[in-house]
Amino acid sequence: MKPLVRNAALSGYIELSRSLGIDPRALMKRVGLDPVGLALQDRWIPGASVTELLELSATAAHREDFGLLLAERRRFANLGPISLVLREEPDVRSAVELLVRHERMYNELLHGRLTESGGLATVKVSLDPGDPRESREHREQHRDPRATRQAVELAVGAYHGFLRVFLGARWQPLSVCFTHSAPRDPAGHRRLLGPVVEFDREFNGIVLYAEELDTPNAMADPLLRDYARQYFASIAVGDDATELDRIRELIEVLLPTGRCSVEQAAGSLGVDRRTVHRHLAASGQTFSSLVNDTRTQLAEQLVANPRRSLTEISGLLGFSAPSAFSRWFRDQFGVSAREWRARRSGDGPVPN
Template structure:
């Protein structure tokens, strides 16, 4: 099961692409995504597609600093609900540890460790989309995002001792040095940053101790769905995102929600649903919307609905609607 990321990981992508003369919709389609999907930050998309998009955009724009530039659009709100709790944590250490403990809530391809030794703290970042591929842009985006979070707590003048990347330096390091300062280094042993461990104990001046309890209670309530309707909605949203990947299974949905498949089955059963029934109804609703629009070919639609071939989609559509997709489109034009 390959990892997913929240669409919020691409916050600012469309604006940046346009500013560099790119057509974001065309690039999104080339990796199997759609600009409309980015409008909802809490949707999940393929980590492979996200990483491919960043690399493709860097190549098309000729900007080796593309990932870094995307990171400049990051805010705590980009993290979703966990961002509310992080903002109220009492110090940098608790904020960072919270982010690392719940990485799967915002990016399943991100694996980060905090290592302390001899008065130094190393934040080591690994991006694993589940396939062997170029990850330079995604890695620089992730490191820059953590840098923004820590600097947000420490103050704008704070600087780590070093910011490290395993890959080679770009031809122009101007953006890297503007963001990280003169401490950026390439061809090092890990990706991440090193700073004084004592910095982790810096108090968060923005935190309100009275709000922290409420923020944590709110976060605990939404970390895993308890309300039956909310659980069904979350499963349905994941089905919509996973269908175009061709890997829409109850196992993948359960993995994305951080539970086992039996828990997903139980949530759905309590609402009178099953995974197959929800998959069928969601696919049918999407088919009605997609086939009615003449913008997409039927072959493209079959892929978006997760069918292995156009012929399989044609058979399914006739069984569901009593006519061919082509005839249905003509009737509803």
């Protein structure tokens, strides 16, 4: 399957587009993305569609710095759950290493690398939106850098903003490099990245003094670090995550929307429904059975929480009415949700 990115990669896209006088809805529809779906930050969408959308938007707005303008709107929390751990890392180096090591948790399109040599540190960024049936080396050699210009600048701009969170708003890198050529008017790039931005270089990324990576993280609370890392370890997605894992994650995201279908899942994965069915069949599953298994696991967690009303849980699990949820729960667990909760937590009032 082709690389995916979280919807959070487009955080601020609609507001930025409208401020520049272009129609975000029309452009998103053109590349097969659902504007309403952006409200679901953790939903996964095809990386190639995001890359194409950024290029179309830059052209429509006549802004060669569109990707950087979007990066400027990026917030720390847009990284998702990993941001909770990054805040507690002891220094800049460990935060960057963690971000690079777990980049698949928020962007499968992005490949970052941190290197140090001769007193300098380099954060290199590359994108890989190509056909996974080809080797990565082949894709790198035959890719037109103009097709990913805005996405690359968004990624480098986001890293630049990330480093400034730790090093301060006045911090300047030694150099910000891009492999593509300079824009006609570089004023926007120099405003956002400083006077050190360079084009037609051999890599995309940021160069800084290695000693700056030793800067302590002023946000960190040592008492919270172990808790943050334990939480992250429980949700981290490794490189060995299966296609079944990816589909299950999508089901969890889609259930509360009431639009959890194989078509929606396939669209988010950038494939057709037959491909989804084929991956599920290889694991002895169907889409319906996986939805049911996922609902069962979530129901155990949600119903056990006395602060959640059964009506609310019904909606979170994607049921059209509480009565449908009640019938399903009794079929799965042999008792009503109310009785099951009472047995787990002791007798007491159950919110409707």
